[in-house]
Amino acid sequence: MAKKVIVIDDSRTVRQQVSAVLTEAGYEVIEASDGIEGAETISATKDVAMVICDVNMPRMNGIDMLSLLKKDPRHANLIVLMLTTEGQPGPIARAKQAGARGWIVKPFETHLLLAAVRKLAGAPV
Amino acid sequence: MQQSDREDFRAIVIEACRHVLPQCDLPIANDPQQLEALVERSEQLAAFIGFSADALRGSVIMLVPLELVRLSYPLPLKSGIEGHLELFDWCGEIVNRLLGRIKAGLAVRGVEVEPSTPKTMLGEQLQFMITEPSNVCALRFDCRASRLAVVVDAVSSSEDVLFRAPDGALTSQPEGALLFL
Numbered sequence: 001m002a003k004k005v006i007v008i009d010d011s012r013t014v015r016q017q018v019s020a021v022l023t024e025a026g027y028e029v030i031e032a033s034d035g036i037e038g039a040e041t042i043s044a045t046k047d048v049a050m051v052i053c054d055v056n057m058p059r060m061n062g063i064d065m066l067s068l069l070k071k072d073p074r075h076a077n078l079i080v081l082m083l084t085t086e087g088q089p090g091p092i093a094r095a096k097q098a099g100a101r102g103w104i105v106k107p108f109e110t111h112l113l114l115a116a117v118r119k120l121a122g123a124p125v
Numbered sequence: 126m127q128q129s130d131r132e133d134f135r136a137i138v139i140e141a142c143r144h145v146l147p148q149c150d151l152p153i154a155n156d157p158q159q160l161e162a163l164v165e166r167s168e169q170l171a172a173f174i175g176f177s178a179d180a181l182r183g184s185v186i187m188l189v190p191l192e193l194v195r196l197s198y199p200l201p202l203k204s205g206i207e208g209h210l211e212l213f214d215w216c217g218e219i220v221n222r223l224l225g226r227i228k229a230g231l232a233v234r235g236v237e238v239e240p241s242t243p244k245t246m247l248g249e250q251l252q253f254m255i256t257e258p259s260n261v262c263a264l265r266f267d268c269r270a271s272r273l274a275v276v277v278d279a280v281s282s283s284e285d286v287l288f289r290a291p292d293g294a295l296t297s298q299p300e301g302a303l304l305f306l
Contacts (some may be wrong), residue, residue, distance in 0.1 A: 013214050092306070
């Protein structure tokens with residue numbers, strides 16, 4: 001069974017770009033469009049291999065979503081990679097403190113994103 | 126806003142346009158023209174995003190002919206209304222990236238801004254009033270056989286100079302680079 005990656009971004013274009021790369025590589029991709037929908041999707045999905053998450057989104061941003069999820073012991077080991085236009089030291093430090101494992105500033109190179117997913121989540125099956 | 130801040134801000138915006146727009150397949154001419162007033166008759170997408178900081182708030186507006194956005198769309202475009210929604214979304218993502226680059230430029234000068242999320246609207250004969258003193262810059266770039274506009278407004282609640290000399294320690298992570306935390 002393919003590993004599940006949840007992609008959370010308010011831009012459908014970005015979600016589709018990431019999804020196309022990961023699906024082609026053999027991962028199963030589930031999409032969500034903001035922090036609240038992302039948290040609900042993560043909670044409702046069994047065996048999440050990793051999450052790729054934007055920072056600046058409506059309703060709830062990605063770092064707040066991560067902080068919220070990490071309070072729940074079920075998600076203590078959740079692997080999260082932030083994919084965002086933000087690149088300042090402050091948000092990166094906050095994301096690290098909240099438990100993020102990686103950070104990429106958009107736009108992303110396909111091979112780098114895939115390398116990051118393989119390193120953090122392992123092979124697709 | 127002090128004149129020196131306004132000039133620095135304008136330079137940051139122009140650099141951001143030159144960097145981000147060609148990356149998004151909007152190959153703009155290098156030198157912008159000053160926009161005095163804007164009335165575009167063709168179908169245009171207007172994308173807006175706001176920002177705020179301790180003593181600064183404002184917005185970035187990008188006005189692009191629908192056809193230019195269509196040509197720049199990075200994925201196979203769906204037909205009908207779905208395709209239109211994809212163009213709206215892509216236009217919002219471009220202005221989001223534009224603000225991301227502007228934000229990095231401001232951060233180096235000691236100003237940390239928080240962005241809002243982008244909104245996009247479609248219209249014909251869209252008109253923007255270029256108003257002093259809030260206008261930082263109103264730029265028109267030639268692009269393909271057409272042109273697009275970027276308008277930045279900002280107001281400061283302080284009479285002081287906000288921008289410090291560039292500080293390399295505040296430089297943002299480079300685009301595309303992977304950082305393990």
